[in-house]
Amino acid sequence: MILVTGGAGFIGSNFVLDWLKVNQEPVLNLDALTYAGNLENLDSLKGDSRHVFVQGNICDKDLVSSLLSQYKPRAIVHFAAESHVDRSIFGPDLFFQTNVMGTLNLLECVKAFYDHELSDEEKAQFRFLHVSTDEVYGSLGFDDPAFTEETPYRPNSPYSASKASSDHAVRAWFHTYGFPVLTTNCSNNYGPYQFPEKLIPLVISNALARKPLPIYGDGLNIRDWLYVGDHCSAIRCVLEKGKLGETYNVGGHNERNNITIVKTICAILDEVKPHPDGSYADLITFVKDRPGHDRRYAIDSTKLQTQLGWKPQECFETGIRKTVEWYLSHQTWVKNVQSGAYREWTAKQYGNW
Structure with missing residues (x-):
């Protein structure tokens, strides 16, 4: 069995679904079910004995320790995090609590389990895979080379600063304690089940509602856009083949600016769901830039491709079409996640539309 933290969130739930499609190894799924965690993402696993869900927080030491002792996972895949830059600007405390202190608690609990409850043979097979972001590297100029695993950390938002801190903790546990860690730093993900505060699902949702984009x-x-299914396959690859203590960058090789993303979505919607009032692109509205907005991210995933043999399967054109079609066919899911709290957030961030 593997333990997945944050497995009801966007990337985590896609990973759990992907994992159980390709092998029979069970998943213990620990998620606090905050606003972005959604058990509806996992509806297809109802009644599947390979999926064990536990609602709980990675900051809960007693809970984490008891789950480790009870289920004895052979690997941890750590997704659980607060991840929205805009929210981190308004409320950084929660980001540092979850992303830094939560990761610290998880490292401590898992290390104690590793040290005292595993045999030497089990220790040799055990892995702790920490999922992070390219935002820890800061911002690139238009002509700068893409981020590599050697790029210095220069986080520019409370979110990226909290993730950088957690990355450093994971690295320290390897070098100080010999704890068997792996780290991945990914570019911007998109695809099914993404909470509609992020650009792509927000634009799709607003366009269908004839609201400003x-x-x-x-x-x-x-940003370098990575289809979530490709990210899931990369994590499986690193978990299986990665060298202990190493970091692997995961990118989609799909650099696009935001206005191009929005216009692409509008063009697809104009094609598959035309509206009598005109093109969806007519709804595009420019708003005040957010503080500290990084200009460009780009990931060089050469190391992952050459050393471990992974490569993305989706180009942006195929991935974005799949994504738009998924949201069109899952409008009940979208409606259910757009709660009063979500509407309050969008009103606060973009205006009361």
């Missing part, structure tokens, strides 16, 4: 600043901020 908010774009920060001039819309020229660039």
Whole structure:
């Protein structure tokens, strides 16, 4: 069995679903079910004995320790994190509590389990895989080379600072204690089950509701877009083949600026669900840029591709079409996650539309 933290969130739930599609090894899924955690993501696993769900917080030492002793996982895949930059600007405390102190608690509990409850043979097979972000590297100029695993950390938001701190803790546990860790730093994910505070699902949802499509600043901020299914396969690859103590960057090789992303979504919607009032692109609205908005991210995943043999399967054109079609066919899911709390957040962030 493997233990997945944050397995009801966007990337975590995709990973759990992906994992159980390709092998029979059970998953113990620990998730606090905050606003972005959603058990509906895992509806297809109801009645599946390979999926054991526990609602709980990674900061709960007693709970984490008891789960480790009871289920004796052979690996940890650590997704659990607060991940939205905008929310971190308004409330950084929660980000440091979950991303830093939660990771610290998890490291301590798992190390105690590793030291005292595993045989030498089990220790040799055990892995702790920490899932992080390219945002820890800071911002790139338009002509700068992409981030590599050797790029110095320069986090610019409370979110990225908290993730950088957790990355450093994981690294320290390997070098100080010989704890068997692996770290991945991914680019911007998109795909099914993403909470509609992030750009792509927000634009799809607003477009269908004929609401403004908010774009920060001039819309020229660039991200490297990674289809979530490709990210899941990369994590499985690193868990299986990665060298202990190493970091692997995961990117989609799909650099696009925000205005291009939004116009692409609008063009797909114009094609598959045309609206009598005109093009969805007519709804594009530029809003005040957020503080400290990084200009460009780009990931060089050469190390992962050459050393471990992974490569993404989706280009942006195929991935974004799959994503739009998924949201169109899962409008009940979208409606259910757009609670009063979600509406309050979007009103606060983008205006009361």
